[in-house]
Amino acid sequence: MTPVKTGLSKKLLTRVLSVYFILTFIVTVGQIFTEYFSTKQNIEGELQTLKNTFSTSLTRAIWELNTPQALTIARGLMELPIVEGVQIRDETGEYIANLGNTADQPRQPINSGMMQDHPGGVFGYSFPLIFEFSGRASHVGDVTLYSSFDIIYSRIEIGIFFLIGNAIVKTAFLVFLFMTAFRRLLSEPLASITEQMSAFDPEHPKDSKISVFVEDDNELRRLQFSYNQVIDDLIASQNKLRGTQMKLERSYQQIDEQNLLLEQEVAKKTASLSQIMLDLEQQKDELIGNQRELRAEIENRQRVENELRKRNNELASSMDTLNQAKDQLLESERMATLGGLVAGITHDVNTPIGVSVTAASFLEDRLNKLQKQFEDKTLTAGQMESFLDESHQTTSLLMKNLQRACELIESFKQISVDQTSDAERKFNLGEYIDEVMQSLKPSFKHTTHKFNIECPDDLVIRCAPGVIAQIITNMVMNSLIHGFDGVHNGRVSLSVSVDGDDVVMDYRDNGKGLTEAQLDKLFDAFFTTRRSDGGSGLGTHIMYNLVTQALNGTITPTSAPGKGLSYHIRFPLRR
Structure with a gap:
């Protein structure tokens, strides 16, 4: 074996x-x-x-x-x-x-x-x-x-x-333990079983049974029992085969006798079969004629079917053309509706996207050069380090501009759907305004601007706190970026009071102020006085939506050139 x-x-x-x-x-x-x-x-x-x-x-x-x-x-x-x-x-x-x-x-x-x-x-x-x-x-x-x-x-x-x-x-x-266990429990019993099975003698199957010492009643013992059972079945089958062979010999003798009788009967049937064959030949000729007529009919039906299929394809093509025309009309109508909104943000999105494309092109060019140096086997560690440094700078520039584009698109989405707020809760308005101003300190830490906040200590309202934070943040950042441009000693005051069932917020700065024409467009989407410096023109528009929709209130701006800008905000204390 x-x-x-x-x-x-x-x-x-x-x-x-x-x-x-x-x-x-x-x-x-x-x-x-x-x-x-x-x-x-x-x-x-x-x-x-x-x-x-x-x-x-x-x-x-x-x-x-x-x-x-x-x-x-x-x-x-x-x-x-x-x-x-x-x-x-x-x-x-x-x-x-x-x-x-x-x-x-x-x-x-x-x-x-x-x-x-x-x-x-x-x-x-x-x-x-x-x-x-x-x-x-x-x-x-x-x-x-x-x-x-x-x-x-x-x-x-x-x-x-x-x-x-x-x-x-x-x-x-563990290796020693596994090797010892596998050798005693599996390898040695399997080798013994394989050796005894390879000595199988088909002439003396009773002497070919296997005997292996296995301590437990496991699969190897069952394999030994099953193999010995097969040997017993084989011995029984051989005994049955001998008896069947004797019966078969007796059957052969009876078949010989029947063959003689069959030969005589075959001779009688051959004569009658010859006449039947002549009749079948005649019927065959008739079937061939009918088959030719049927083939002609099938070819005619195939021509008609091909013509119908051609007409169906033309009809399906016409339906596809109609569906495309319908989709184009719907798309044109939708684009006409969105055109007014898209026009304002196109310029702001183009700038970061253009910078991103330039950075990606530069990175692709450096990759091509690096690949050529690698293929020419002239790439050095210094060149690789330089490439990694440039790649980090390029990807950083790419991520910043893509993030800028993402922020512009998110702002665009905010004006195209209704403003929504987070879960509402009760909170102390004065303490929350202090927390918001604390978070804004890094923005004016290195300036000499002064901020004065006045709010009742016991004023508790119920709304989404994020709305209040967004409104105050937009007002303060607009003053820092736009109102105090060129102003060194800016002053901002925010006074909060309760008037009946309404909360009143009066915000004022002493910045450059706005002209009457600029004041009329203050809350329009994408209106900004610093578009060349990256302004999106969405801050005041979002602030207006938060006051009027999220707080169900009103906001009134007042300004004049050189006299600063003020907001009068009023919203219900309980809604």
Whole structure:
């Protein structure tokens, strides 16, 4: 018997161990990555904790222009195990100290603490230095502490070796256990069964039964029982076959006798069959004539059917033409309705889309050049790094302009459907306005504009808070962008009061104001005085819809050139 190239037990063992190896590898890698990210978070927390230990002394040293002391503090920080680099800058962005493994920072000042990853496995924590004097906070500079992957690795190196060693030991033990079990329970019994079955003797089937010692009542024992049962059935079949052969010999003798009688009967029937054949020949000639006539009739019907099919195709083509004409008429009517809305936004959408197309074309050209250099095998690491840097800049430009286009289209959608609001709830209007103004502080932090808010402390209303936030945000941002363009000491006042069953909001700024013609178009969609600077002209239109539809109120603007702009908003206290 030919030996088996790949045993069943070996194949099964290989597949089971392969799955175990893959799972062990995935789990070990997952544990290593978890240990890495956990250690990195701990180091980031330690960097943030260092801020509390030296920021006060460093802030005072920079405030007093004591550069040697600042350098001494920087060198002291460099002695810490988790610090690989220190950058100290003044309020202008100039470096006071730049020690160790650091990265270039943008010149704009850092206003809040933040973590940032840099190339080469370096990451840093940056935070501002604020000096408080006489109740006034001054930004005197910023500090960036750097750490790296090497420090993380030094902390988790022993743990990684332990995880890998643990996985190897468990895997080796499991392989030994599986191989022993498969050999005793499967390989050896199967080999014994195969050897006994290969010695099968068809002449003496009773001596070909198999006998294998199996401890449990499993599939191998059932295979042994089934095979021996087949041998018993084979012996019984052979006995029946011998009896059938004897009966068959007796039947052959009877058949010979019947053959003699049949030959005599055949001779008699042959004469009558000859006459019948003559009659059949005559009927055959008649059938051939009828077949020719039927074929002619079928060809005539096929010609008629082809003509009908041609007419049906022409009719179907005419119906398709009519349906296309109908669709074109419906599309023309729809486009005529939307034309007025589309005309206003076309110019704003074209600009970011054009920039996006230019960026995509540039990226495609760089890709083609890179592919040619790759195919010519002239691609260098510097060229690849340059391509990646340009790709990042191009994709960033592409995403910003596509986001701008998306925002314009979303704004366009807002004016083409009714304004809706989120779930309504009761809230204190004064506290909520303070929260909105707090969120807007970054927009006017570096300006000298003043904001005055007056609202009753106990004024509670029920509506969608997002509507109030949108209205106040649009009014404030319009004042900052349009009203205070060229104005250095702008003043904004918002007075909220209750008049009967109505809430009254009076908003006023001392900006440039609007002419009478501009005031008439203030709430029109896509009207803006700064379209060349990227204005969409949808802010006041959305604000008008929110007041009149979401709040069921009214809004009245008042303005004159050089006298600022004011809004008088009134909406029901209870709806």
